[in-house]
Amino acid sequence: xxxxxxxxxxxxxxxxxxxxxxxxxxxxxxxxxxxxxxxxxxxxxxxxxxxxxxxxxxxxxxxxxxxxxxxxxxxxxxxxxxxxxxxxxxxxxxxxxxxxxxxxxxxxxxxxxxxxxxxxxxxxxxxxxxxxxxxxxxxxxxxxxxxxxxxxxxxxxxxxxxxxxxxxxxxxxxxxxxxxxxxxxxxxxxxxxxxxxxxxxxxxxxxxxxxxxxxxxxxxxxxxxxxxxxxxxxxxxxxxxxxxxxxxxxxxxxxxxxxxxxxxxxxxxxxxxxxxxxxxxxxxxxxxxxxxxxxxxxxxxxxxxxxxxxxxxxxxxxxxxxxxxxxxxxxxxxxxxxxxxxxxxxxxxxxxxxxxxxxxxxxxxxxxxxxxxxxxxxx
Amino acid sequence: xxxxxxxxxxxxxxxxxxxxxxxxxxxxxxxxxxxxxxxxxxxxxxxxxxxxxxxxxxxxxxxxxxxxxxxxxxxxxxxxxxxxxxxxxxxxxxxxxxxxxxxxxxxxxxxxxxxxxxxxxxxxxxxxxxxxxxxxxxxxxxxxxxxxxxxxxxxxxxxxxxxxxxxxxxxxxxxxxxxxxxxxxxxxxxxxxxxxxxxxxxxxxxxxxxxxxxxxxxxxxxxxxxxxxxxxxxxxxxxxxxxxxxxxxxxxxxxxxxxxxxxxxxxxxxxxxxxxxxxxxxxxxxxxxxxxxxxxxxxxxxxxxxxxxxxxxxxxxxxxxxxxxxxxxxxxxxxxxxxxxxxxxxxxxxxxxxxxxxxxxxxxxxxxxxxxxxxxxxxxxxxxxxxxxxxxxxxxxxxxxxxxxxxxxxxxxxxxxxxxxxxxxxxxxxxxxxxxxxxxxxxxxxxxxxxxxxxxxxxxxxxxxxxxxxxxxxxxxxxxxxxxxxxxxxxxxxxxxxxxxxxxxxxxxxxxxxxxxxxxxxxxxxxxxxxxxxxxxxxxxxx
Numbered sequence: 062x063x064x065x066x067x068x069x070x071x072x073x074x075x076x077x078x079x080x081x082x083x084x085x086x087x088x089x090x091x092x093x094x095x096x097x098x099x100x101x102x103x104x105x106x107x108x109x110x111x112x113x114x115x116x117x118x119x120x121x122x123x124x125x126x127x128x129x130x131x132x133x134x135x136x137x138x139x140x141x142x143x144x145x146x147x148x149x150x151x152x153x154x155x156x157x158x159x160x161x162x163x164x165x166x167x168x169x170x171x172x173x174x175x176x177x178x179x180x181x182x183x184x185x186x187x188x189x190x191x192x193x194x195x196x197x198x199x200x201x202x203x204x205x206x207x208x209x210x211x212x213x214x215x216x217x218x219x220x221x222x223x224x225x226x227x228x229x230x231x232x233x234x235x236x237x238x239x240x241x242x243x244x245x246x247x248x249x250x251x252x253x254x255x256x257x258x259x260x261x262x263x264x265x266x267x268x269x270x271x272x273x274x275x276x277x278x279x280x281x282x283x284x285x286x287x288x289x290x291x292x293x294x295x296x297x298x299x300x301x302x303x304x305x306x307x308x309x310x311x312x313x314x315x316x317x318x319x320x321x322x323x324x325x326x327x328x329x330x331x332x333x334x335x336x337x338x339x340x341x342x343x344x345x346x347x348x349x350x351x352x353x354x355x356x357x358x359x360x361x362x363x364x365x366x367x368x369x370x371x372x373x374x375x376x377x378x379x380x381x382x383x384x385x386x387x388x389x390x391x392x393x394x395x396x397x398x399x400x401x402x403x404x405x406x407x408x409x410x411x412x413x414x415x416x417x418x419x420x421x422x423x424x425x426x427x428x429x430x431x432x433x434x435x436x437x438x439x440x
Numbered sequence: 441x442x443x444x445x446x447x448x449x450x451x452x453x454x455x456x457x458x459x460x461x462x463x464x465x466x467x468x469x470x471x472x473x474x475x476x477x478x479x480x481x482x483x484x485x486x487x488x489x490x491x492x493x494x495x496x497x498x499x500x501x502x503x504x505x506x507x508x509x510x511x512x513x514x515x516x517x518x519x520x521x522x523x524x525x526x527x528x529x530x531x532x533x534x535x536x537x538x539x540x541x542x543x544x545x546x547x548x549x550x551x552x553x554x555x556x557x558x559x560x561x562x563x564x565x566x567x568x569x570x571x572x573x574x575x576x577x578x579x580x581x582x583x584x585x586x587x588x589x590x591x592x593x594x595x596x597x598x599x600x601x602x603x604x605x606x607x608x609x610x611x612x613x614x615x616x617x618x619x620x621x622x623x624x625x626x627x628x629x630x631x632x633x634x635x636x637x638x639x640x641x642x643x644x645x646x647x648x649x650x651x652x653x654x655x656x657x658x659x660x661x662x663x664x665x666x667x668x669x670x671x672x673x674x675x676x677x678x679x680x681x682x683x684x685x686x687x688x689x690x691x692x693x694x695x696x697x698x699x700x701x702x703x704x705x706x707x708x709x710x711x712x713x714x715x716x717x718x719x720x721x722x723x724x725x726x727x728x729x730x731x732x733x734x735x736x737x738x739x740x741x742x743x744x745x746x747x748x749x750x751x752x753x754x755x756x757x758x759x760x761x762x763x764x765x766x767x768x769x770x771x772x773x774x775x776x777x778x779x780x781x782x783x784x785x786x787x788x789x790x791x792x793x794x795x796x797x798x799x800x801x802x803x804x805x806x807x808x809x810x811x812x813x814x815x816x817x818x819x820x821x822x823x824x825x826x827x828x829x830x831x832x833x834x835x836x837x838x839x840x841x842x843x844x845x846x847x848x849x850x851x852x853x854x855x856x857x858x859x860x861x862x863x864x865x866x867x868x869x870x871x872x873x874x875x876x877x878x879x880x881x882x883x884x885x886x887x888x889x890x891x892x893x894x895x896x897x898x899x900x901x902x903x904x905x906x907x908x909x910x911x912x913x914x915x916x917x918x919x920x921x922x923x924x925x926x927x928x929x930x931x932x933x934x935x936x937x938x939x940x941x942x943x944x945x946x947x948x949x950x951x952x953x954x955x956x957x958x959x960x961x962x963x964x965x966x967x968x969x970x971x972x973x974x975x976x977x978x979x980x981x982x983x
Binding site: 143298306310336 | 554558569572574707708711713724752754758765771773775
């Protein structure tokens with residue numbers, strides 16, 4: 062839990078600023094409070110159409126007719142375009158959009174300051190996990206890197222795995238690797254860190270380990286960490302721009318394409334809820350498993366409103382129980398009485414209800430500097 | 441049996457490719473100014489959308505050529521979703537080249553998204569993978585058994601060894617024009633470097649690459665045409681590198697002895713992932729309708745899975761004819777410079793060298809702009825223009841041999857220009873001098889010239905059987921002096937030693953040029969319409 066103590070001064074300052082801003086906001090707004098409430102009720106009855114730019118992993122949620130119906134009940138019609146989270150942060154456009162909904166707090170932080178949004182909404186969150194296959198998990202166990210905790214899930218010693226990657230180990234060199242005796246390097250596949258949040262979260266984890274288990278928060282940290290961390294991305298070869306592509310590859314091409322893939326827990330849970338047959342297959346190599354790296358990070362899906370209409374959508378997603386339940390269908394964890402894992406367990410997808418070692422990602426500034434450093438190395 | 445298989449002439453590469461584009465573009469510009477006597481539409485080459493009468497609502501897609509088989513299903517599914525689409529076809533590198541050159545398409549559907557993602561100057565506004573196909577080595581069952589590969593998948597090094605020792609002769613597309621050839625090349629390069637990822641040019645083991653490529657007996661500019669050639673010429677080769685989907689579809693046309701077993705080299709392959717990439721952001725709505733329709737279960741089951749492609753929609757199972765065993769996937773390089781370096785070495789060092797015979801019309805009708813255009817174009821081939829977008833492959837490469845045979849009433853002596861090691865610059869100067877020396881005068885002795893070219897080809901193959909030799913014919917008129925087409929045919933009752941690739945332009949006789957292509961096992965290409973640069977680029981892949 063030492064990680065919890067490690068709130069960067071930069072982040073602390075930011076929090077302070079945010080709190081101060083909030084205090085100022087509520088003071089100035091206080092007088093108008095009653096009037097605002099009445100206005101809010103009026104607004105709620107009004108139909109609004111909202112348009113937003115979202116991370117690709119939430120596309121199916123917004124396309125679901127049940128979600129549309131629940132939103133319609135609140136007077137909201139939502140249209141979404143998808144983009145990589147980093148590009149959402151760089152494409153603030155209040156003329157075209159009512160909200161941005163990236164995956165990941167750092168992108169949201171950046172967007173919030175551009176949008177000068179007073180409030181942001183945190184309707185869902187999901188931990189970063191590795192999508193994998195039963196034979197791969199077995200190999201990792203044989204090499205003391207993973208521990209089996211449930212039928213579907215394992216805990217992975219991330220420092221040990223990173224060490225193997227650093228040493229350039231290949232699968233066929235590992236103990237008990239007959240089931241995947243491939244010359245492929247032991248590397249975790251990710252999306253393109255230059256555009257996509259899940260890869261940025263993986264960068265957050267890897268840089269934390271490379272920085273002696275501390276969040277990167279200075280240029281010295283960046284300089285020290287990058288030679289160790291950049292190869293994790295550069296060595297992967299061509300990478301996809303958003304999270305959906307590699308996950309589709311994982312599903313369509315299997316273990317040979319992606320023995321280990323950085324994904325959101327939500328992607329795996331959503332899929333397994335729909336495809337319980339993938340939990341147990343006659344042929345072991347097609348059994349999907351979830352590896353929880355230790356430590357991991359939460360990817361917070363933060364809705365940043367640009368307009369009052371965007372704000373209404375954010376509030377609805379955060380508070381409406383029907384929408385929360387639907388979010389569980391898509392594998393997202395939420396606040397409220399039921400958070401997700403309880404529901405999933407009833408349907409055979411047992412994942413940990415709480416995760417013990419969760420670190421905070423670096424602030425937008427430092428994450429951005431690391432990504433830029435990798436960007437330069439790609440050229 | 442056709443003796444052609446082993447000698448199936450292939451001129452060089454992209455170097456040559458791109459430069460030749462300019463040649464023909466220049467020539468065509470002049471040819472087009474003449475009056476066409478024959479106007480029968482001839483091309484098997486797709487035209488760019490811009491030239492057709494396509495309504496603004498039609499959604500235009502430039503797609504990988506092997507998708508022609510799926511065209512009806514794609515058009516139908518899109519129409520049901522309310523979008524009229526028009527498909528045109530090209531090889532992967534061509535697709536990128538044409539978009540970068542400014543041709544307008546609403547979207548592209550290349551077999552592999554990696555190369556376009558790296559090389560497109562304007563990044564796509566959206567992308568969605570529609571289906572997948574692994575690239576495999578299809579090998580005749582008896583051959584696979586005799587090599588023991590039916591029991592244990594070979595490594596790429598073992599495949600290279602079999603090729604080098606003459607035990608494996610195969611067909612593969614040109615790596616600088618088609619995705620299957622390019623993917624296989626990078627797979628061998630990665631495997632030979634002992635790496636699955638982050639390949640750099642220095643890592644590549646040239647010996648294994650050369651050994652592997654020494655077994656290539658059949659080449660093509662597209663995976664579909666390669667499969668067709670295999671069906672016709674299966675006797676002389678042991679198999680081909682192609683999409684698993686294409687191999688299984690081809691098997692349906694083959695006799696039992698020629699049927700191919702799918703072999704996946706055990707150190708890995710690169711799969712095609714067919715992303716539909718939106719280029720025209722204004723058509724996003726139509727794009728979404730199309731992707732929704734094409735990823736729907738019905739399309740994925742009835743069109744995708746039925747064609748032995750692997751569905752992108754996880755609700756639909758892949759055909760049971762496809763193996764489900766884990767095949768290691770090798771990474772595509774993530775840097776354009778690595779791709780360029782590997783392709784450049786492929787052209788100038790690894791692949792079997794080529795001898796390209798240019799049979800060029802210098803009859804009276806070529807006088808003026810036409811001959812000037814031809815001169816300028818030859819100079820481009822000689823490396824005069826380095827400013828163009830494709831300049832990195834524009835000049836002739838090491839080991840190439842170019843033979844110029846000009847003709848009017850008479851056929852001139854063949855002029856050889858050899859591009860060897862330290863004398864490349866001299867050779868380029870020589871070629872430019874040759875171009876300046878051409879004079880347009882007299883009649884059109886096409887077949888005398890072609891007979892001379894086939895003689896040159898025969899001698900070249902005799903002295904250097906490991907070369908790809910082919911003939912390009914550029915003429916703007918009908919034969920009116922010397923041997924006729926009939927005389928030419930009569931000379932080769934068993935087929936010609938090498939293929940002839942006629943380019944139609946000016947007042948050339950379309951039907952005869954088509955017959956000529958068919959008779960020699962080549963293909964005709966239409967140089968009179970659309971963008972000739974693109975048309976000719978397509979031809980280059982076949983040489």
